[in-house]
Amino acid sequence: MKWLGLLASLALLAGATDALAQGPRLEPAPGGLGTPGIGGAPDATVPPSVPTEPTTPDLIVDLSLARVSITSAFQGESILLFGMFDPPGEIVVVVAGPPARETVMRKQRFMGIWLNTGRQAFDDVPAYYAIAASQPLQRLLARGAGGEILSLEDRLASLKPATPRDAAELARFRAGLVEVKRREGLYPAAIGQVTVQAGRLFRVDLPFPSRLPEGVYDIRVYLLREGKIVAAISRPLPVGKVGFSAQLAGWSAHEGALYGLGAILMALLVGYLGGAVMRRL
């Protein structure tokens, strides 16, 4: 899939200039008014880069891929997020996977053997979480940008435990959750800075590991000026199996018995024929 990435990089320049010339889909500039919330609901039927409202943008964003397709050859994917903004300003990108309940288990030594003794479930845990900015995030957020932009720590601090427990223990389980997610590449610690070129073009690579939960991911891009959000764009990124993988996963989930019979039949056939062929050799 390396060539796809290459293609995407090539498309970046073309795409960005296109977008500039035609004025892409975007929400009206909030102009620093009261609530600069998330911009116009993205229309899933409109492919990226197709302009819908020609207006003067503060912020334009596009992705090198409209969706993450988990095919039989899927090994994880790196998606390029790129765009333009009206200088001056700083860019913050937040990617959050679909929320779900996660159960964290903790091992303890028991009579010399390590086994799971503690467990704690949390609600509303994002499957994936990555944040990047054009300046060190700490510095940007320290200036009071805050608002809805949350660092991973802040996002997880608000997690609701499914069952109550004392704060110190919860903090330990929360740290354990981050540790496991980091290891699986789902909470990438440093996805790298958003790089800005010519003062207005920006880009950042979003890494997605092969062990990627399915669902609709939410990508939000913020334009900050003097610590305040002046523009924001939200883009959904569907992540799902396609083709043969999707077919098999669907059968396994919905037609379990039939799938099981099919698996047995496959095994019998391949085993019988394979055995017969190998004995002739």
Add this chain to the structure above:
Amino acid sequence: MEIYLPIAELSMNVFLLLGLGAAAGLLSGMFGVGGGFLATPLLIFVGIPPAVAVASQANQVVSNSISSLQVQWRRGNVDFRMGLVLLAGGMLGSSAGVWLFTYLKRIGQIDFVIAVLYVVMLSAIGLLMLAESLSTYFKRKRNPDGPRGKLHSHYLVHRLPLKLRFYKSKLYISALLPLGLGFIIGVLSAILGVGGGFVLVPAMIYLLGMPTAVVIGTSNFQILFVAANVTFLQAATNGTVDVVLALLLILGGVVGAPIGARIAAKLPGLALRALMSVLILAVAGELLTELLRTPTSLYSLGAREVLP
């Protein structure tokens, strides 16, 4: 070359999986056991979720046993009466095992139970086999043409009720014995994703006292149907059978098995048994270290639940 496994939900090297299947096939060709006892821990070790590893391995066992069963069947090495009694126990055991598996998975203890069961069983069998091969070796050395002794010894187990005649095995024993044995193998098969041949074969020889010639064929007969039952139940209740993973293991096994059989034909039986016991003990040792060693991370995650 990587391939995405749709049920395990991760991508893995094709050749690694083919190689694993081939190694399991090699063992099955050499020793007449499924090789699952080696493949399942290795699958878990390379990162396949235990539930998927066990269920998909059961699917591989189906293919492995049909391949050797057709040979044994043609040679008339299957005691069907014994096989059916074992199978009756096996069906009950494997159904109970899949239920137990689902329960253990829910309370988050399945990995631990799998590891402990492997360690206990593999060490016991490995040690027994090693002791047996060593004692045979020394006896033969002292008295190469000595008396063969009785066909088999008689224990308390021969006084159990419900006696049945097994003509092919030249046995007159209680049906409860093979029934119970089949049940235990069924439970193990469901929880560990093995055919159970490495327990069943020694048990048939030493516990039931069956003649070695019919042991492999008869155990294959029972294992085929039990593995099919496990595959079906795991697919229907847990949805954890990954056919892409299973197919790769099967293809590797198809190539590995005849090679193993050729090696086995060249090695004397005693050396073969000693070799296998060492292999079994090595796997048990590795799993035991895993249990005792301080883990790199104390934390792990259970299944994600998307709430409505």
